[in-house]
Amino acid sequence: MQSSHTGQHPDISTSSDVLVVGGGIIGLVTAWRAAQRGLRTAVADPEPGGGAAQVAAGMLAAVTELHYGEETLLGLNLASAERYPAFVAELEAVSGRDTGYRACGTLAVALDADDRAHLRELHGFQQRSGLSSEWLSGRECRRLEPMLAPGVRGGLRVDGDHQIDPRRLAAALVTACERAGVIFHRSFASRLTVVRDRASGVVLADGRALSADQTVLAGGSLSGRLAGLPTDVVPPVRPVKGQVLRLSVPGPYAPFLSRSVRAVVRGSHVYLVPRENGELVVGATSEEQGWDTTVTAGGVYELLRDAHELVPGITELPFTEARAGLRPASPDNAPLLGPSALPGLHLATGHYRNGVLLTPVTGDAMADVLTTGELPEVARPFTPRRFSPAPVRQEQPA
Numbered sequence: 001m002q003s004s005h006t007g008q009h010p011d012i013s014t015s016s017d018v019l020v021v022g023g024g025i026i027g028l029v030t031a032w033r034a035a036q037r038g039l040r041t042a043v044a045d046p047e048p049g050g051g052a053a054q055v056a057a058g059m060l061a062a063v064t065e066l067h068y069g070e071e072t073l074l075g076l077n078l079a080s081a082e083r084y085p086a087f088v089a090e091l092e093a094v095s096g097r098d099t100g101y102r103a104c105g106t107l108a109v110a111l112d113a114d115d116r117a118h119l120r121e122l123h124g125f126q127q128r129s130g131l132s133s134e135w136l137s138g139r140e141c142r143r144l145e146p147m148l149a150p151g152v153r154g155g156l157r158v159d160g161d162h163q164i165d166p167r168r169l170a171a172a173l174v175t176a177c178e179r180a181g182v183i184f185h186r187s188f189a190s191r192l193t194v195v196r197d198r199a200s201g202v203v204l205a206d207g208r209a210l211s212a213d214q215t216v217l218a219g220g221s222l223s224g225r226l227a228g229l230p231t232d233v234v235p236p237v238r239p240v241k242g243q244v245l246r247l248s249v250p251g252p253y254a255p256f257l258s259r260s261v262r263a264v265v266r267g268s269h270v271y272l273v274p275r276e277n278g279e280l281v282v283g284a285t286s287e288e289q290g291w292d293t294t295v296t297a298g299g300v301y302e303l304l305r306d307a308h309e310l311v312p313g314i315t316e317l318p319f320t321e322a323r324a325g326l327r328p329a330s331p332d333n334a335p336l337l338g339p340s341a342l343p344g345l346h347l348a349t350g351h352y353r354n355g356v357l358l359t360p361v362t363g364d365a366m367a368d369v370l371t372t373g374e375l376p377e378v379a380r381p382f383t384p385r386r387f388s389p390a391p392v393r394q395e396q397p398a
């Protein structure tokens, strides 16, 4: 295995077994797991550890985010949630960094009769799907979380939906990659190189050419924009903007909230995620605005208005940050994992609103496919080929 490099270096190797384009949490976990399996691995990204994880709330919400029509995705979400404790323990031990993982559970509440009916229906769907959640009256919800508005009409207690701090997760993954010998090329990949109908690496924006036996495209919402991708291989991934606020709960008082709390207010989802260090994350808008990441007065207003309806006391808290990020969304809201129709090119993208939750299972699935050529059972339904019926190209002989 090669020694670790953290910055640009003139003698940095330009060839590897695996080259990951994009160093968000998905690219990083792929690189870390691939390097652990003995593959010489490199990542190209101007700012590894950046991306949507700098904005995301970090809810690990397999059960509370159950949606009709997403039963297949539920299997992957649950598989990843199950891996989380061991994944975090290993990552923290290897990196020496805390990830802010908190096994605190989630409470989804209803503010009016319509919300209550909707939550009741979700509860039934969860039960039919074999998931664990408990119906609570409004009073029981407030006993659990005394800061909730008096008008809360009922709720679902889900003790298995936890949280992690995605910024710390990303930082820990960068360190774990460095320690596993992953080479970082801190530059944008401007073009995929294809030789005889096989992906063979990329050309970087700074002009350097990188070669690799296998290239993994993990560019988040930018994945479809890499030049040089054959048209039928371009992943159908689009950006869905989310604005998020951060408040802080001054310590060392009694906790403001002890678990994540969420609701649907006037049709918009709002959640409050309390971190152990006093940070309170309030999210999130969902907007189809292309690659725009402007924080708008309307976005901030709506989030504060809805969160205030849920937990009136938030208006007393110091306001520390407002930021927007882009969820990489696919046509069926599920990720694209594994070989594309172009030999030598894999995809690990389209994780949409569950990318933090799906980090452990994605790392394992990508390491499997990179070492054996086969996706594990749990990841097979998420092959990119479900969107490209075109036959897989045959490589041209050298």
Ligand SMILES: Cc1cc2nc3c(=O)[nH]c(=O)nc-3n(C[C@H](O)[C@H](O)[C@H](O)COP(=O)(O)OP(=O)(O)OC[C@H]3O[C@@H](n4cnc5c(N)ncnc54)[C@H](O)[C@@H]3O)c2cc1C
Residues within 6 Å of the ligand: 021, 022, 023, 024, 025, 026, 027, 044, 045, 046, 047, 048, 049, 050, 051, 052, 053, 055, 056, 057, 058, 059, 060, 061, 187, 188, 189, 190, 218, 219, 220, 221, 222, 223, 226, 241, 242, 243, 244, 283, 284, 324, 325, 326, 327, 328, 348, 349, 350, 351, 352, 353, 354, 355, 356, 357, 358
């Ligand atoms: C507001 C919001 C709230 C969220 N909340 C949650 C949540 O509570 N729970 C949850 O599980 N998920 C959540 N998510 C989703 C989660 O953050 C994403 O699914 C996940 O971060 C996607 O990671 P990624 O690595 O695929 O993409 P990204 O984070 O977008 O990273 C892609 C990286 O690739 C780089 N890149 C792109 N193209 C190139 C190129 N050509 N060359 C080099 N580098 C390139 C980019 O610079 C970037 O660093 C949320 C997202 C948002 C925006």
